[in-house]
Amino acid sequence: MPPSSEPDEFALIAKYFAPLARSSPGSLGLLDDAALLEPEPGKSLVLAADMAVEGVHFIESDPPELIGRKVLRYNLSDLAAMGAAPIAYLLTLAKPEQRSSQWVGAIAAGLAEDQDAFGISLIGGDTSASPGPAMLSITVIGSVGAGEALQRSGARPDDVVFVSGTVGDGALGLKSMRGDLDGLAADDRDCLEDRYRLPRPRLALGRALVGLATAAIDVSDGLVADLAHICQASGVGAAVEASTVPLSPPAKAAIADGQIALSDLLTGGDDYELLFCVPEDRLEATERLEEAGGVTVTRIGRIAEGAGVEIHGEDGKPLAIENQGYRHF
Ligand code: ADP
Numbered sequence: 001m002p003p004s005s006e007p008d009e010f011a012l013i014a015k016y017f018a019p020l021a022r023s024s025p026g027s028l029g030l031l032d033d034a035a036l037l038e039p040e041p042g043k044s045l046v047l048a049a050d051m052a053v054e055g056v057h058f059i060e061s062d063p064p065e066l067i068g069r070k071v072l073r074y075n076l077s078d079l080a081a082m083g084a085a086p087i088a089y090l091l092t093l094a095k096p097e098q099r100s101s102q103w104v105g106a107i108a109a110g111l112a113e114d115q116d117a118f119g120i121s122l123i124g125g126d127t128s129a130s131p132g133p134a135m136l137s138i139t140v141i142g143s144v145g146a147g148e149a150l151q152r153s154g155a156r157p158d159d160v161v162f163v164s165g166t167v168g169d170g171a172l173g174l175k176s177m178r179g180d181l182d183g184l185a186a187d188d189r190d191c192l193e194d195r196y197r198l199p200r201p202r203l204a205l206g207r208a209l210v211g212l213a214t215a216a217i218d219v220s221d222g223l224v225a226d227l228a229h230i231c232q233a234s235g236v237g238a239a240v241e242a243s244t245v246p247l248s249p250p251a252k253a254a255i256a257d258g259q260i261a262l263s264d265l266l267t268g269g270d271d272y273e274l275l276f277c278v279p280e281d282r283l284e285a286t287e288r289l290e291e292a293g294g295v296t297v298t299r300i301g302r303i304a305e306g307a308g309v310e311i312h313g314e315d316g317k318p319l320a321i322e323n324q325g326y327r328h329f
């Protein structure tokens with residue numbers, strides 16, 4: 001039982017989560033056993049889940065406002081990679097006893113901000129005490145035209161490989177937060193840390209890619225590892241020209257300053273950009289996408305027969321990549 005000064009589970013849901021569910025009638029105000037959702041005719045529902053465990057994905061001192069937003073954005077990035085539009089999400093939360101209800105309130109406040117930004121609302125979830133670390137998990141529901149979802153498996157030899165935005169900022173942001181990027185200007189560090197803290201799911205771009213891209217993935221494990229996922233699913237290989245990979249000004253500064261190698265940016269995770277493949281005859285339409293998608297798209301390589309990802313350096317020789325990307329196990 002919680003101390004008497006703290007709201008119980010139901011009061012917590014009513015106070016902090018019910019307001020997040022107000023705009024979705026199917027949530028039934030979070031007062032029933034489950035939520036209701038009417039799928040639109042001709043559409044497929046698209047579902048994804050992501051969780052954050054204290055001590056693995058965040059630490060006790062992380063601002064709670066950011067924890068829920070970050071997990072929601074990971075989920076939205078998965079929807080973007082499928083070409084889907086967000087509809088609603090479910091939230092499960094395990095709260096250690098020493099965490100106050102204000103901590104829950106701060107998580108909800110962060111989520112409220114992102115709900116408005118991304119046009120999504122809460123429709124249900126579960127709340128529990130935790131004898132161990134805090135845990136927050138979000139399941140997102142989106143929709144896409146039936147048969148139109150972007151998948152990893154459609155890449156074909158000669159398709160051109162594109163990536164949105166810039167690559168490597170997430171990995172540099174994490175390095176900076178760990179205090180390992182001292183040489184950079186404070187502005188540059190802030191910019192990189194912000195990219196790590198709050199990924200920008202490329203939802204508009206993902207939807208615009210429906211009918212254009214043969215395969216897509218969001219870059220969470222690292223550019224090389226995620227392109228390898230596309231190659232494996234599609235039964236093809238890929239070659240990337242390292243010099244064409246788009247880098248932000250702070251990332252260029254970090255390389256120029258000898259703080260990080262280009263190959264580390266190509267394998268660093270947490271960028272949440274979209275990596276996608278387009279056949280030759282749709283290139284023009286793809287290059288016009290920047291307007292619809294609100295983010296730059298850059299050609300970085302090509303799909304080929306075979307298997308695996310080759311990275312070519314400026315001298316045309318393959319770049320040695322040791323650690324391909326992040327793995328939990
Ligand atoms: P049960 O006992 O069946 O698990 P609960 O009492 O946990 O049901 O949930 C009651 C209602 O509150 C449900 O509609 C559920 O979706 C909602 N709910 C519980 N926790 C959350 C949460 N963290 N976020 C959103 N909705 C929640």
Ligand code: MG
Nearest residue numbers: 125126127128
């Ligand atoms: Mg429950």
